[in-house]
Amino acid sequence: MIPAMNVTRQYASIQDQLDKAALDVLHEGQYILGKTVEEFEKAFASYCGVQYAVGVGNGSDALVMALKACGIKAGDEVITTAMSFSATAEAITSVGAIPVFADCTKNTYCIDPRDIREKITQKSKAIIPVHLYGQCADMDEINRIADEYNLKVVEDCAQAAGATYKGRKAGSLGDVGCVSFFPTKNLGCAGDGGIIITNDESVYRQCRALRAHGSGLDGLYTYGIQNGIEISEDSVDFNGNLPKYFNFVTGYNSRLDALQAALLQVKLPYLDRWNERRREIAKQYDEKITNPVINKPLVAKDNTHIYYVYAITTDQRDELRAYLKRNDISSGVYFPVPFHLQVVYQNLGYKKGDMPNAEFVATHSLVLPMFPELTQQEIDQIIEVVNSWNP
Numbered sequence: 001m002i003p004a005m006n007v008t009r010q011y012a013s014i015q016d017q018l019d020k021a022a023l024d025v026l027h028e029g030q031y032i033l034g035k036t037v038e039e040f041e042k043a044f045a046s047y048c049g050v051q052y053a054v055g056v057g058n059g060s061d062a063l064v065m066a067l068k069a070c071g072i073k074a075g076d077e078v079i080t081t082a083m084s085f086s087a088t089a090e091a092i093t094s095v096g097a098i099p100v101f102a103d104c105t106k107n108t109y110c111i112d113p114r115d116i117r118e119k120i121t122q123k124s125k126a127i128i129p130v131h132l133y134g135q136c137a138d139m140d141e142i143n144r145i146a147d148e149y150n151l152k153v154v155e156d157c158a159q160a161a162g163a164t165y166k167g168r169k170a171g172s173l174g175d176v177g178c179v180s181f182f183p184t185k186n187l188g189c190a191g192d193g194g195i196i197i198t199n200d201e202s203v204y205r206q207c208r209a210l211r212a213h214g215s216g217l218d219g220l221y222t223y224g225i226q227n228g229i230e231i232s233e234d235s236v237d238f239n240g241n242l243p244k245y246f247n248f249v250t251g252y253n254s255r256l257d258a259l260q261a262a263l264l265q266v267k268l269p270y271l272d273r274w275n276e277r278r279r280e281i282a283k284q285y286d287e288k289i290t291n292p293v294i295n296k297p298l299v300a301k302d303n304t305h306i307y308y309v310y311a312i313t314t315d316q317r318d319e320l321r322a323y324l325k326r327n328d329i330s331s332g333v334y335f336p337v338p339f340h341l342q343v344v345y346q347n348l349g350y351k352k353g354d355m356p357n358a359e360f361v362a363t364h365s366l367v368l369p370m371f372p373e374l375t376q377q378e379i380d381q382i383i384e385v386v387n388s389w390n391p
């Protein structure tokens with residue numbers, strides 16, 4: 001069976017370096033935060049062309065903390081796409097805010113800025129564009145809307161580490177970017193991991209506090225922000241105790257482990273070449289899949305798509321999926337139910353037909369195998385089988 005995604009081939013390709021990095025951390029004994037995490041944070045911030053990075057437990061927590069650091073609170077409305085992974089909408093409800101869904105475009109699958117405009121109300125406070133499948137949303141238009149209505153822009157880059165828009169990296173385009181290092185992501189660790197990136201020092205300091213129980217000097221700073229008061233760092237006498245045992249705001253326990261940071265530090269220099277390989281595979285799919293019932297993904301102007309997945313659409317999607325399986329090819333559906341039709345959001349009052357494009361993607365799209373270590377023989381086989389499908 002050709003897998004849709006695979007992590008062990010990548011491990012095998014750089015096993016010596018990864019093993020050494022992991023063992024070094026085990027020997028050093030600094031497992032939570034510390035030098036290894038700081039070094040990776042600096043390297044990743046520099047790779048993305050931003051000033052600050054905060055390593056956190058996963059991409060889902062990154063979104064929650066980023067929203068909090070942007071001042072999003074109970075009763076605020078946050079506009080996001082109807083087509084994404086659960087974590088995007090869940091982050092909004094986790095901070096007590098109300099998710100407002102906008103449709104995606106039919107060809108890029110990313111949020112449609114025209115529908116964002118339709119959804120703005122007095123309560124709108126932020127937009128979460130999701131750079132879905134590895135391609136950035138229409139960020140110029142989204143930033144224009146955000147400026148017009150004074151909204152924060154939190155980029156969900158979970159699927160887009162290394163993607164670019166007008167030459168700038170995903171995550172550096174809005175107020176704050178949130179990345180996931182889930183193992184199958186373009187830059188994946190060996191467990192859960194994530195990072196928040198920003199050029200905003202205040203967001204940076206607040207996220208550092210939030211990932212560690214709202215404690216320490218960053219927690220004190222965050223207390224000042226949350227209460228609208230200016231606070232000097234000398235205003236608390238820690239009496240010789242560790243500042244981390246002084247809690248100023250409610251935070252989380254969500255930090256990037258040193259082990260994960262060490263593995264990610266080894267992998268980061270390979271990211272561009274792995275992404276390039278994904279693009280080469282996508283090019284072959286683009287050029288050699290000639291079956292007329294298959295629609296191939298569109299790359300919008302100014303984007304470097306890094307193909308976290310290669311998503312096609314077709315009328316009889318489930319039949320194609322079964323056909324591929326019978327021919328030893330795995331595929332996937334990302335995602336079968338758009339947010340506005342999920343049970344968890346039924347209280348928001350949406351109904352079938354409200355987001356025609358998201359509903360189309362949910363029922364018509366299928367992702368073909370995509371990871372840098374696919375062999376040419378496997379690629380040829382996938383193309384041949386897809387072309388031979390005659391519904």
Ligand SMILES: Cc1ncc(COP(=O)(O)O)c(C=O)c1O
Pocket residue numbers: 058059060061084085087088130156158159179180181182192193194
């Ligand atoms: C679009 C999107 N947002 C957020 C997340 C959450 O990331 P994590 O699994 O690291 O919590 C994911 C993970 O798959 C995702 O695809």
